[in-house]
Amino acid sequence: MTSESAIANQVESKIVEEHNEEANSKFGFWVFLLSESVIFLSFFAGYIVYKTTSTDWLPAGVEGLDTHDPAINTVVLISSSFVIYVAERFLHDKKLWGFRFFLLATMLMGSYFLYGQAVEWQGLEFGLTSGLYGATFYLLTGFHGLHVMTGVLLQTIMFLRSFIPGNYDKSSFGIIATSLFWHFVDVIWIILYGLIYVWQ
Amino acid sequence: MANIPVEALSGNRAQPYPGAPDNWKRFFSFSTDHKVIGIQYIVTSFVFFLVGGLFAMIIRGELITPEANLVDRTLYNAMFTMHGSVMLFLWSFPVLVGLANYLVPLMIGARDMAFPRLNAAAFWMVPVVGILMMSSFFVPGGPSQSGWWAYPPVSLQNPTGTLINGQVLWLLAVAISGVSSIMGAVNFVSTIFKLRAPGMTFFKMPVFVWTVLAAQIIQLFGLPALTAGAVMLLLDITTGTSFFRPESGGNPVLYQHFFWFYSHPAVYVLALPVFGVFSEILPVYARKPLFGYRVVAVSSLIITGLSAIVWVHHMYASGTPGWMRMLFMFTTMSISVPTGIKIFAWTATIFGGKLRLDTPMLFALAGVVNFVFAGITGIMLGSVPVDIHVNNTYFVVGHFHYVVYGTIVFGIYAAIYHWFPKMTGRMYYEGLGKVHFWLTWIGTTLNFLPMHPVGLMGMPRRVASYDPEFAFWNVLASLGGFLLGLSTLPFILNMVSSWIQGEQASHNPWRAIGLEWLIASPPPVENFEQLPIVVSEPYGYGKDEPLVSNLAELSESPE
Numbered sequence: 001m002t003s004e005s006a007i008a009n010q011v012e013s014k015i016v017e018e019h020n021e022e023a024n025s026k027f028g029f030w031v032f033l034l035s036e037s038v039i040f041l042s043f044f045a046g047y048i049v050y051k052t053t054s055t056d057w058l059p060a061g062v063e064g065l066d067t068h069d070p071a072i073n074t075v076v077l078i079s080s081s082f083v084i085y086v087a088e089r090f091l092h093d094k095k096l097w098g099f100r101f102f103l104l105a106t107m108l109m110g111s112y113f114l115y116g117q118a119v120e121w122q123g124l125e126f127g128l129t130s131g132l133y134g135a136t137f138y139l140l141t142g143f144h145g146l147h148v149m150t151g152v153l154l155q156t157i158m159f160l161r162s163f164i165p166g167n168y169d170k171s172s173f174g175i176i177a178t179s180l181f182w183h184f185v186d187v188i189w190i191i192l193y194g195l196i197y198v199w200q
Numbered sequence: 201m202a203n204i205p206v207e208a209l210s211g212n213r214a215q216p217y218p219g220a221p222d223n224w225k226r227f228f229s230f231s232t233d234h235k236v237i238g239i240q241y242i243v244t245s246f247v248f249f250l251v252g253g254l255f256a257m258i259i260r261g262e263l264i265t266p267e268a269n270l271v272d273r274t275l276y277n278a279m280f281t282m283h284g285s286v287m288l289f290l291w292s293f294p295v296l297v298g299l300a301n302y303l304v305p306l307m308i309g310a311r312d313m314a315f316p317r318l319n320a321a322a323f324w325m326v327p328v329v330g331i332l333m334m335s336s337f338f339v340p341g342g343p344s345q346s347g348w349w350a351y352p353p354v355s356l357q358n359p360t361g362t363l364i365n366g367q368v369l370w371l372l373a374v375a376i377s378g379v380s381s382i383m384g385a386v387n388f389v390s391t392i393f394k395l396r397a398p399g400m401t402f403f404k405m406p407v408f409v410w411t412v413l414a415a416q417i418i419q420l421f422g423l424p425a426l427t428a429g430a431v432m433l434l435l436d437i438t439t440g441t442s443f444f445r446p447e448s449g450g451n452p453v454l455y456q457h458f459f460w461f462y463s464h465p466a467v468y469v470l471a472l473p474v475f476g477v478f479s480e481i482l483p484v485y486a487r488k489p490l491f492g493y494r495v496v497a498v499s500s501l502i503i504t505g506l507s508a509i510v511w512v513h514h515m516y517a518s519g520t521p522g523w524m525r526m527l528f529m530f531t532t533m534s535i536s537v538p539t540g541i542k543i544f545a546w547t548a549t550i551f552g553g554k555l556r557l558d559t560p561m562l563f564a565l566a567g568v569v570n571f572v573f574a575g576i577t578g579i580m581l582g583s584v585p586v587d588i589h590v591n592n593t594y595f596v597v598g599h600f601h602y603v604v605y606g607t608i609v610f611g612i613y614a615a616i617y618h619w620f621p622k623m624t625g626r627m628y629y630e631g632l633g634k635v636h637f638w639l640t641w642i643g644t645t646l647n648f649l650p651m652h653p654v655g656l657m658g659m660p661r662r663v664a665s666y667d668p669e670f671a672f673w674n675v676l677a678s679l680g681g682f683l684l685g686l687s688t689l690p691f692i693l694n695m696v697s698s699w700i701q702g703e704q705a706s707h708n709p710w711r712a713i714g715l716e717w718l719i720a721s722p723p724p725v726e727n728f729e730q731l732p733i734v735v736s737e738p739y740g741y742g743k744d745e746p747l748v749s750n751l752a753e754l755s756e757s758p759e
């Protein structure tokens with residue numbers, strides 16, 4: 001094989017690869033999220049078993065959870081899913097400033113959620129070791145909170161990367177994944193809210 | 201993607217460039233070439249096979265006499281725990297991932313895995329897992345002693361009271377191994393769905409690829425459940441929560457559900473690729489197409505589905521309610537249908553064929569035979585009345601060693617011999633291979649067959665001393681065990697010496713049909729000059745139809 005045709009081949013295959021890479025990554029990320037959701041499903045299953053079979057569920061002196069502040073938190077988190085979608089559309093139309101604005105808004109909303117969570121934890125009169133009730137509560141909200149934190153971190157990286165010239169010209173997989181992840185965190189929270197706060 | 205300089209492709213093989221197939225240094229680098237990673241996996245896990253084997257030798261040495269006199273009882277507990285954990289998490293899983301890593305991209309006509317860097321990262325976690333697991337020998341209290349299941353409340357005991365204890369290290373190691381497996385699974389599934397060569401439809405994929413897909417799907421839905429259980433267990437040990445602590449309201453049986461929801465399907469993660477190996481090897485050495493290719497392929501996915509709904513058969517004796525036992529007995533029995541299909545297909549494949557009994561074929565045939573035997577004891581164990589009787593006896597140990605050794609290790613050996621010429625470009629020594637086979641076969645039978653009668657007589661597992669009436673069978677088993685230890689020597693000798701100075705292998709020494717056999721041995725970086733265009737089903741033995749339409753363009757030097 002002559003080196004010219006080798007080069008031609010290389011170039012050609014690189015083009016094909018670049019074209020496919022984003023689609024592959026997206027596929028892979030979906031697969032990952034489906035798998036990740038099973039961890040939450042397992043925790044939920046465990047929670048349901050504990051709640052339905054445990055003989056003394058609420059620790060002594062605990063009445064249940066206050067739902068008012070968490071409801072506000074929920075609304076903020078769920079609306080942020082729409083905000084990041086708007087950011088994605090702006091990026092799609094190559095309007096970087098709009099993208100940055102809405103992404104920043106998402107980050108703030110996510111951070112507000114975390115703040116609200118922290119305040120709630122502060123005010124609770126039971127802890128991680130207060131029976132199964134405390135353990136499952138902190139496990140579920142904590143594990144979900146870690147995911148929110150990861151989401152905000154990803155958004156921060158995407159935000160900073162938007163200042164690198166030409167960063168999103170080739171592929172916007174990064175932001176697609178970030179926003180997919182954010183929707184995932186949201187859906188999990190809705191189920192979690194139902195299980196922990198609504199079903200008391 | 202491995203960024204190789206363009207000149208390298210037409211470069212001189214005698215001058216090893218970084219990443220050249222004959223530059224040994226690349227095996228010690230963060231290479232992203234799936235073939236390098238595959239061999240890294242295989243060799244690393246083989247080292248741990250020897251470690252786990254060493255523990256097995258200590259176990260068998262202890263059990264050769266009825267008294268507990270070789271090692272301390274706590275050390276014996278640590279030995280079977282570490283033996284089981286190392287053999288599963290550091291040998292069987294990674295070696296099969298290694299084989300799949302090497303073979304899947306070649307078999308589907310891809311230049312690499314979908315995410316090469318993720319692939320390398322997943323591999324380099326394996327040594328970390330190994331180091332963590334081994335380091336538990338050096339912490340106060342020694343390694344975990346709760347068996348490879350780590351059932352609470354045993355696993356919650358922390359006699360030394362230290363935070364970094366054997367059980368915590370064990371859990372961390374298993375968690376990291378889980379992350380590595382998930383990364384691998386995402387990669388395999390994406391590769392198989394997205395990187396197939398033109399013309400390579402699902403029903404043109406070799407069965408090995410089907411089985412890898414089926415196995416990796418199990419990882420994706422099963423492992424997270426184990427992770428969930430492991431996180432809760434870790435919290436129980438380190439922070440004093442009470443998820444699984446019965447004395448403060450916890451539910452230890454829930455852990456068993458989490459554990460077996462993954463760990464039963466996990467045996468199919470191991471067995472399925474080995475079924476794939478059998479399905480690849482039998483047609484080559486029988487010179488006949490695989491019987492019922494499509495059914496065999498699809499039955500793998502059926503096994504994946506069924507494997508998710510049988511886990512409670514490990515818990516018949518855990519206070520499981522009667523209706524649940526009945527239900528899971530039914531599902532367990534039904535899994536023998538797709539597996540039975542495979543066995544019939546293999547039998548039909550070799551039936552009337554001109555068998556060539558080279559080492560890979562010997563291992564594959566013996567593996568199928570052992571698997572039939574394991575399947576029979578498996579059906580016995582799947583029925584509640586029998587299981588209640590022999591639960592936690594050596595009958596169980598015998599059964600699953602017929603699977604993990606008799607079937608899975610045999611299949612792995614078969615695969616290593618079969619693809620050795622492709623991976624190294626050299627032939628192994630057939631004579632040594634035969635010696636290895638016979639030692640392994642006799643050793644396996646002598647070691648694991650006696651476990652069945654002694655189990656039926658009632659010898660419990662996980663004990664360092666036993667009633668002298670069991671001694672006869674245990675002596676036999678120990679002799680077999682030592683024979684198995686010995687059997688690795690001709691294998692190692694064979695692999696090392698033939699890789700260094702074996703006879704050069706042609707690109708297709710077995711006259712096998714498959715994309716990997718159309719290109720040089722070992723295949724160059726990025727495998728194919730031009731992506732193959734696949735035009736026919738695999739296993740066209742005796743049919744004389746081309747597999748691809750662009751044979752001449754696949755490699756620099758065809759034929």
Ligand code: HEM
Pocket residue numbers: 253256257259260280281283284285287288291292346347348349597601604605609647661662663664681684685
């Ligand atoms: C030389 C070969 C081997 C010998 C002699 C051997 C022997 C044994 C024995 C005697 C036990 C029972 C210990 C006890 O209950 O006190 C055991 C347990 C076990 N073995 Fe092996 N084994 C061998 C190979 C393997 C392989 C290749 C695997 C997996 C791929 C494996 C996986 C296990 C597991 C998972 C356990 C259960 C550990 C536990 O009770 O937690 N073994 N082995």
